Amino acid sequence: MVISRRALLGTGAATVAVAAGLGGAALGHRLDDLARSVGIEPHQEPDPADDRLIARVATDQNTLLAQVEAAAVKHPKLGLGPFVAISTAHAKAVGVSAVVPDIAPPPANRAKAVDELVAAYAAASKQRAADSVRAASPALVRVLASMSAGLAQCAHEIGGLR
Numbered sequence: 001m002v003i004s005r006r007a008l009l010g011t012g013a014a015t016v017a018v019a020a021g022l023g024g025a026a027l028g029h030r031l032d033d034l035a036r037s038v039g040i041e042p043h044q045e046p047d048p049a050d051d052r053l054i055a056r057v058a059t060d061q062n063t064l065l066a067q068v069e070a071a072a073v074k075h076p077k078l079g080l081g082p083f084v085a086i087s088t089a090h091a092k093a094v095g096v097s098a099v100v101p102d103i104a105p106p107p108a109n110r111a112k113a114v115d116e117l118v119a120a121y122a123a124a125s126k127q128r129a130a131d132s133v134r135a136a137s138p139a140l141v142r143v144l145a146s147m148s149a150g151l152a153q154c155a156h157e158i159g160g161l162r
Contacts, residue, residue, distance in 0.1 A: 047136040054094050057131055057144070061091040063101040064124050064151075071106040071113050078110065078161050083117075083154055090147050114162050121155035 065087040072080035106113045125148045132144035 050135055050137050050140055053131055053135060054140070057128070058091065058094045059101065060124060060127065061087065061094060061147075063103060064120055065091050066101050066103045067106070067120050068117060070103060071117055074106045074108070075110055075113055078114070080117075080158075083158060086150060086154060090150065093143055093147065111162055114158060118155050118159045121151050121158060125149075125151035125155060 065084070068080055068083050068087050071078065072084055107116065128144045128148035128151060132141050132148060135141045135144055
């Protein structure tokens with residue numbers, strides 16, 4: 001079976017018309033509307049800047065988790081278990097990095113260890129608040145803002161352990 005020249009030209013013209021239509025929809029930012037009109041539910045692609053932000057936040061949260069875990073081991077009477085649990089949940093919320101960060105051991109002095117944790121949680125809270133402003137995804141903004149509030153509360157509560 002041989003395709004006729006008319007059929008070949010007609011198929012080529014139809015292909016060009018569809019490609020032009022898709023190109024025009026892309027330029028007009030109407031691809032999602034076009035997809036919905038043919039029964040396809042589009043999904044948003046993650047912003048590459050958000051991906052980089054999440055990777056950095058995961059590293060930061062893993063560092064904080066390592067610090068509170070080390071302090072919990074060194075000073076078991078402080079009762080840092082709830083803060084380890086919160087920090088673990090925060091690390092999981094942004095994707096736990098496979099890299100376990102190197103941290104300085106916590107001070108032997110209980111008050112100094114508490115002060116270091118308070119400072120670390122307060123700094124992390126401020127950084128997550130700043131990160132939430134930079135995030136493009138509304139869902140990521142909510143996660144980071146919530147983390148910021150939780151970290152600020154942890155800093156306050158750990159300060160009460162002095």
